[in-house]
Amino acid sequence: MSLxxxxxxxxxxxxxxHGGAHGVCAWILEALxxxxxxxxxxxxxxxxGRMNATYGTSLRPEQFRWVFPGWAARFLVDRIPDKSAFQRxxxxxxxxxxxxxxxxxxxxxDDEIDFGRPGIQYVHYxxxxxxxxxxxxxxxxxxSRFSFxxxxxxxxxxxxxxxxxxxxxxxxxxxxxLYPPASGEFPxxxxxxxxxEFVCLSRLEPDKNHRRMIEILRRVRRHHxxxxxxxxxxxxxxxxxxxxxxxxxxxxxxxxxxxxxxxxSVPRAELAGILSHARxxxxxxxxxxxxxxxxxxxxxxLIPFCHNSGGQVxxxxxxxxxxxxxxxAVGVIxxxxxxxxxxxxxxxxxxxxxxxxAPEHFCASLLATVNSFLHDRRARTAA
Numbered sequence: 079m080s081l082x083x084x085x086x087x088x089x090x091x092x093x094x095x096h097g098g099a100h101g102v103c104a105w106i107l108e109a110l111x112x113x114x115x116x117x118x119x120x121x122x123x124x125x126x127g128r129m130n131a132t133y134g135t136s137l138r139p140e141q142f143r144w145v146f147p148g149w150a151a152r153f154l155v156d157r158i159p160d161k162s163a164f165q166r167x168x169x170x171x172x173x174x175x176x177x178x179x180x181x182x183x184x185x186x187x188d189d190e191i192d193f194g195r196p197g198i199q200y201v202h203y204x205x206x207x208x209x210x211x212x213x214x215x216x217x218x219x220x221x222s223r224f225s226f227x228x229x230x231x232x233x234x235x236x237x238x239x240x241x242x243x244x245x246x247x248x249x250x251x252x253x254x255x256l257y258p259p260a261s262g263e264f265p266x267x268x269x270x271x272x273x274x275e276f277v278c279l280s281r282l283e284p285d286k287n288h289r290r291m292i293e294i295l296r297r298v299r300r301h302h303x304x305x306x307x308x309x310x311x312x313x314x315x316x317x318x319x320x321x322x323x324x325x326x327x328x329x330x331x332x333x334x335x336x337x338x339x340x341x342x343s344v345p346r347a348e349l350a351g352i353l354s355h356a357r358x359x360x361x362x363x364x365x366x367x368x369x370x371x372x373x374x375x376x377x378x379x380l381i382p383f384c385h386n387s388g389g390q391v392x393x394x395x396x397x398x399x400x401x402x403x404x405x406x407a408v409g410v411i412x413x414x415x416x417x418x419x420x421x422x423x424x425x426x427x428x429x430x431x432x433x434x435x436a437p438e439h440f441c442a443s444l445l446a447t448v449n450s451f452l453h454d455r456r457a458r459t460a461a
Contacts, residue, residue: 086110087185089171089186096281099202100129116142119174155169186198190229238388260374262377264350277360278359279371285363360407373435376431384400393431
């Protein structure tokens with residue numbers, strides 16, 4: 079087996095053009111296709127053009143081999159009520175076990191998975207640990223022959239030290255942290271040419287707490303009336319709750335156009351322009367597993383303020399940018415805005431972190447991990 083031409087099976091329930099998890103998938107494929115022969119086992123043909131436009135990759139269908147479940151399986155499984163992709167992933171896992179001997183290595187970025195033999199799994203959060211005793215998942219575990227001991231034989235990569243701690247607590251196994259890539263090319267605009275604008279970059283859904291951010295910055299504006307707030311994101315939820323939230327958010331923004339604006343599903347070029355001309359970012363969701371929007375804002379040169387929980391703390395990595403409550407956030411932001419020297423020091427201190435989340439860093443680290451895994455397997459086989 080040549081490490082440069084290894085046969086890899088990438089198992090993923092879905093590949094899309096929104097969210098940080100799909101961005102990880104896109105860049106895993108971008109990294110692997112350059113050195114290995116990759117077969118993708120997924121539920122249906124993805125829109126690679128949309129993925130490329132969203133994440134900056136250059137994926138083409140002919141660069142991969144494709145395997146899909148039969149139409150009858152897709153028809154039946156998709157008609158069983160389930161808000162997660164767990165059913166699809168278990169069906170694909172069963173298929174992967176039947177194909178295992180054709181490949182040198184199986185990988186997935188769909189959280190916990192059992193390939194039937196050790197592989198590499200990228201876990202965004204150990205969701206299955208919370209479901210392991212639920213009766214509703216047991217039939218699907220039987221279909222896929224899912225085994226927790228087998229799953230733990232995988233090399234587990236996670237998106238943050240916070241998620242690593244969650245995985246360790248759930249399973250008693252220590253994973254390896256590989257930070258996701260924050261994709262995009264951002265013009266290098268000097269601080270003096272940027273505007274006193276805050277940006278939130280996230281899905282336009284209730285768990286992101288946009289109304290709290292508006293209220294925090296409304297209070298900051300009492301002493302810094304020049305600041306503006308741009309809310310940027312995609313409207314993904316079609317639920318009644320999600321649609322009602324978006325309508326309310328639109329109503330609030332439209333009522334104060336002098337400092338609030340809402341940008342929905344903007345193209346990457348427009349997003350780069352918005353980020354590269356703003357100075358600050360804001361993220362208030364507690365317990366974010368990683369916080370891709372925060373990483374993208376950081377790479378674009380913004381100073382991001384974050385809630386003191388979850389993986390986003392590792393992105394900002396500066397105590398002067400972290401807050402515990404809304405009142406604390408107002409004070410933290412105001413103190414920095416009032417101290418130009420401190421702003422300059424923070425900008426300089428954040429520079430190394432910007433490189434840490436670059437796609438090139440992610441691809442190099444992932445390929446090194448895959449090649450090391452293949453080398454070790456070859457050595458064990460030879461022995």
